[in-house]
Amino acid sequence: MPASYHQFEAVIVGAGGAGLMAALNLQGRDVAVLSKLHPVRSHTGAAQGGIGAALGNMEEDHWEWHMFDTVKGSDYLADQDAVEILAREAIETVLELEHRGLPFSRTPDGKIAQRPFGGHTREYGKAAVRRACYAADRTGHMILQTLYQQCIRNQVKFFNEYLVLELLVEGGRVAGVVALSVADGSLHVFHAKAVLFATGGCGRIYQITSNAHALTGDGMAVAWRAGVPLEDMEFFQFHPTGIYKMGILITEGARGEGGKLFNGRGERFMEKYAPTLLDLAPRDIISRAIYRELRQGHGIEGKWYVHLDLRHLGRAVIETKLPDITDFVRTYLGIDPVEAPIPVQPTAHYAMGGIPTDVWGRVVFDEKNKVLPGFYAAGECACVSVHGANRLGTNSLVDILVFGRRAGRDMARFVAENDFPPLPRQPEESALRWLSRLREGGNGGAARRVSVGELRDTLQGEMMDKASVFRDGKLLTEVGEKLQELKERYQEATIQDRGRVFNTDLVEAIELGFLLDVAHTVAVGALTRQESRGAHSREDFPQRDDKNWLKHSLAYRTPSGGIELKYKPVTITRFQPQERKY
Amino acid sequence: MRVKLRIKRFDGEGDREPYWAEYEVEAEPTDRLLDALHAVKWYQDGTLSFRRSCAHGVCGSDAMLINGRNRLACKVLVKDLGERITVEPLRGYPVIKDLVVDQTAFFQKYESVKPYLSPEGEPPARERLQTPEQRERFDDTTKCILCAACTTSCPSFWSNPDYVGPAAIVNAHRFLFDSRDAATAERLAGLNGTDGVWRCRTVFNCVEACPRGIDITRAIGEVKKALLLGRT
Numbered sequence A: 001m002p003a004s005y006h007q008f009e010a011v012i013v014g015a016g017g018a019g020l021m022a023a024l025n026l027q028g029r030d031v032a033v034l035s036k037l038h039p040v041r042s043h044t045g046a047a048q049g050g051i052g053a054a055l056g057n058m059e060e061d062h063w064e065w066h067m068f069d070t071v072k073g074s075d076y077l078a079d080q081d082a083v084e085i086l087a088r089e090a091i092e093t094v095l096e097l098e099h100r101g102l103p104f105s106r107t108p109d110g111k112i113a114q115r116p117f118g119g120h121t122r123e124y125g126k127a128a129v130r131r132a133c134y135a136a137d138r139t140g141h142m143i144l145q146t147l148y149q150q151c152i153r154n155q156v157k158f159f160n161e162y163l164v165l166e167l168l169v170e171g172g173r174v175a176g177v178v179a180l181s182v183a184d185g186s187l188h189v190f191h192a193k194a195v196l197f198a199t200g201g202c203g204r205i206y207q208i209t210s211n212a213h214a215l216t217g218d219g220m221a222v223a224w225r226a227g228v229p230l231e232d233m234e235f236f237q238f239h240p241t242g243i244y245k246m247g248i249l250i251t252e253g254a255r256g257e258g259g260k261l262f263n264g265r266g267e268r269f270m271e272k273y274a275p276t277l278l279d280l281a282p283r284d285i286i287s288r289a290i291y292r293e294l295r296q297g298h299g300i301e302g303k304w305y306v307h308l309d310l311r312h313l314g315r316a317v318i319e320t321k322l323p324d325i326t327d328f329v330r331t332y333l334g335i336d337p338v339e340a341p342i343p344v345q346p347t348a349h350y351a352m353g354g355i356p357t358d359v360w361g362r363v364v365f366d367e368k369n370k371v372l373p374g375f376y377a378a379g380e381c382a383c384v385s386v387h388g389a390n391r392l393g394t395n396s397l398v399d400i401l402v403f404g405r406r407a408g409r410d411m412a413r414f415v416a417e418n419d420f421p422p423l424p425r426q427p428e429e430s431a432l433r434w435l436s437r438l439r440e441g442g443n444g445g446a447a448r449r450v451s452v453g454e455l456r457d458t459l460q461g462e463m464m465d466k467a468s469v470f471r472d473g474k475l476l477t478e479v480g481e482k483l484q485e486l487k488e489r490y491q492e493a494t495i496q497d498r499g500r501v502f503n504t505d506l507v508e509a510i511e512l513g514f515l516l517d518v519a520h521t522v523a524v525g526a527l528t529r530q531e532s533r534g535a536h537s538r539e540d541f542p543q544r545d546d547k548n549w550l551k552h553s554l555a556y557r558t559p560s561g562g563i564e565l566k567y568k569p570v571t572i573t574r575f576q577p578q579e580r581k582y
Numbered sequence B: 001m002r003v004k005l006r007i008k009r010f011d012g013e014g015d016r017e018p019y020w021a022e023y024e025v026e027a028e029p030t031d032r033l034l035d036a037l038h039a040v041k042w043y044q045d046g047t048l049s050f051r052r053s054c055a056h057g058v059c060g061s062d063a064m065l066i067n068g069r070n071r072l073a074c075k076v077l078v079k080d081l082g083e084r085i086t087v088e089p090l091r092g093y094p095v096i097k098d099l100v101v102d103q104t105a106f107f108q109k110y111e112s113v114k115p116y117l118s119p120e121g122e123p124p125a126r127e128r129l130q131t132p133e134q135r136e137r138f139d140d141t142t143k144c145i146l147c148a149a150c151t152t153s154c155p156s157f158w159s160n161p162d163y164v165g166p167a168a169i170v171n172a173h174r175f176l177f178d179s180r181d182a183a184t185a186e187r188l189a190g191l192n193g194t195d196g197v198w199r200c201r202t203v204f205n206c207v208e209a210c211p212r213g214i215d216i217t218r219a220i221g222e223v224k225k226a227l228l229l230g231r232t
């Protein structure tokens, strides 16, 4: 089947918070939004606890405090010019959401309600502050719905269930993308002046994760294959409270409302690790604390979990402020958080790294931040970098909206000022070849068939065991070698479904390829960074090393498909690195 | 435990009629049905197609007819379904392949109720104020994840596909009862037509089907009352 051709001034890939916000800011231009899921199925809808903004509705608060907390939370790796924008623009962004209809929870006098969240403090670390604006514990659901509704109102053009496979680059400019329509298996070339990737995270590189099945790092891998580096991939956040074994998230908002963590001896172990903020310390610190307790045999009944106890909050608070997680716990664990503590373990949650961009969402591809014209990225797939080595809760929702909006605005300018670049010759050719190889199987023939499910299981298990909360050189070397081997076996991977219509077997095989590439950048980045900073904790290099490692990593694809690392400096404006204590 | 899955399948190409396929998988009693479907897809038969993403009941991808009832495959546990489980696609929409249905018509109905806030005047410098009591009026209907379980369980919808359906009414309710919204008259007029809210016969299937526990019949009742009174 020949490919269909489309032309739009701007193409947005991804219809989560970042993609939709960008689309709304490209009004009046000719825009298409491509998404492998229907927009309302995007994972932004799963965000629970809140979006941070120093509104000061409950108590005194300032964007400077928000900025400081974010920088400190990042273990000083975030770029402070970008964090300043994040903290300042968070305020107008939240107000804009309210104006667009978002049903926030309210204070008695009718303002947007706010709750405490990990690492968010007043007066530069003195005590927790109420900064997270929320809609019960379905803040992300309400953000996604509100933005999608605004897109309906503004008649945004969507191509739903289109899986983007490749980025087209011609003459030093981005010229479009190639996508597969899942519904009928047809191939599509989108010719564009500017392309935004807003494809979300890659949590599925790990076995236990809060991330949806669809979060397979697609945009990151596609950009990387096109020669763009991935920045700071070694920093992957584990959220301390995933439901035991399943990884389903229990929002930090549960601790914001007063929930406490206990080990198997009934101790509030966070007293030892973060005496001031306790259970509201940042996630990297709590996840490590839990792993330490578990390794010492202090899990509940010796098992690999601790307890999150909400019982003292009482039924009314639990059911009205945390209704969704209450429902999850009742459904999946068969226990009632009103009456029993919740078994939790750290769960892979958020990629701090991603496609490097400047503060306008423009993708930059070298150590000097040179822009690749026409290419933009925003949201979890991007790295501005506002989260550095560890993201604070509530800051991703701010990030996707603040920088989604900026990217949209700059794209509007770019497409007004520029003509269409030429398309590469036969732009769909390599995608066609790739798809037919997957459909027809590898070179080895039937005898060497490799199953996608099995490869993915191995990948996720390896990453979980050897490249998660604690890391060391020996294990990371093993993962790196294993990944190399898996990538080779992937070349022989086959699928059973040879059909065209809604072939999810094919989709999953494509996604596995993305996962393998992304995981590889994580493993190699982690092995090379010989220090501990934020979420990256090396047992063989337990200290932060500012002298050698206060810098961003850039993982490039070598011509043979390997990884080469380069580095670029961190932007420091207001806050000099200090020891990070809570 | 061993679980037998009977799945209604359809190729979507060629001329093969829908058919039943049977699979047997090993599952933990606390596994989701989605896990069992994955066990089939990943290790037995890669040709089986279904939608899914979040795996915990918030994205609305995997509503299907499970043992004769509309539910999310990711929000029902194997132990609550027994050792023989029947799975079919949602009723009332064209099947694309296996458990995947074409939801275009569903989203058209959603769009027809103008599901976006239409406030009066320019926005203030800060947030529009809304008391917790005003917010509570429409809290329940903000939970909808557009999974289509309610609409496709409704006999009025089966007999008349033009009926706007419970999901769209739920979303109309979400704006009708939002104190910030000013399009009440227009919204009510839209729901008053022959394919509007009066087609609801209060069968309650939708309430049974809703994986988010929304009291849909109550919401529809409130919309009907608003129509009779001409205001919310």
Ligand SMILES: Cc1cc2nc3c(=O)[nH]c(=O)nc-3n(C[C@H](O)[C@H](O)[C@H](O)COP(=O)(O)OP(=O)(O)OC[C@H]3O[C@@H](n4cnc5c(N)ncnc54)[C@H](O)[C@@H]3O)c2cc1C
Pocket: A013, A014, A015, A016, A017, A018, A019, A034, A035, A036, A037, A038, A039, A042, A043, A044, A045, A046, A047, A048, A049, A050, A051, A052, A139, A140, A162, A163, A164, A165, A198, A199, A200, A201, A210, A211, A212, A218, A219, A249, A251, A349, A350, A378, A379, A380, A381, A393, A394, A395, A396, A397, A398, A400
């Ligand atoms: C359970 C959970 C709770 C969270 N809670 C919070 C919170 O309370 N506060 C907070 O700040 N953050 C929270 N986060 C993090 C935050 O929700 C995410 O980081 C953020 O929503 C990501 O938004 P996004 O727009 O970048 O991507 P997503 O919303 O994930 O959207 C990605 C989009 O890209 C599309 N896509 C992907 N690949 C392709 C492809 N190849 N082709 C075409 N389309 C593609 C998808 O269809 C989708 O539309 C939470 C995360 C999780 C998992």
Ligand code: FES
Pocket: B051, B052, B053, B054, B055, B056, B057, B058, B059, B060, B061, B062, B063, B072, B073, B074, B075
């Ligand atoms: S997979 Fe998201 S609702 Fe079931």
